[in-house]
Amino acid sequence: MPDLRTFRPGGTRVVAYAVAVILLVLTFVIGLSLPDEISFTPAETVTLWIIILAVLTLLHGIGRSFVRADDAGVEVLNGYRRHHIPWSSIKGFAMNTGAPWPTLVTNDDERVILFGIQGSDGGYAREAVTYLRGRLAA
Incomplete structure (x- = not known):
């Protein structure tokens, strides 16, 4: 599965x-x-x-915004714009203290805001970023 x-x-x-x-x-x-x-x-x-x-x-x-991680990569829907980024193209995820949302950084140093994960959600946001970082390291 x-x-x-x-x-x-x-x-x-x-x-x-x-x-x-x-x-x-x-x-x-x-x-x-x-x-x-x-x-x-x-x-x-x-x-x-x-x-x-x-x-x-x-x-x-x-x-309707969301961030979806599966075996192929990360799908990001920010409002009405959709991004499909394979794991091999992702350098990392950044979320500084007090940031409104995390940022996905690609190998080309492009940044994609992950609006589906709101910093104001506290522990849920930290858990999401930890999960994404763990999937990237795997």
């Missing part, structure tokens, strides 16, 4: 989706509570929905 682990942001993910729900509920409640003499033009309505959809898209990108 292949060794597969997926790491996702804990608190950040909850906050992103909670804010999305709150945004939609507030939009609906405010829309219903406006007096009848206040109305929006079609251009204002379209602009408002474009802004709301942009914010929801951003929040979903934060919530």
Whole structure:
């Protein structure tokens, strides 16, 4: 059986989706509570929905981020950008004290942020980095 682990942001993910729900509920409640003499033009309505959809898209990108390690390498999804990095191309993983997230360093000295592992998750983040370093050393 292949060794597969997926790491996702804990608190950040909850906050992103909670804010999305709150945004939609507030939009609906405010829309219903406006007096009848206040109305929006079609251009204002379209602009408002474009802004709301942009914010929801951003929040979903934060919530869907992950880092997946398997026998072939590391797959990183940061928002809407996906990276597949084989173990042979990875030099190491860096996570300094107080860093918001770890960084994957390739043999070419390119860096990929691992947004799916949030430093604010404390022990979970340290465990994830330790696991990734252990897989690299193996």
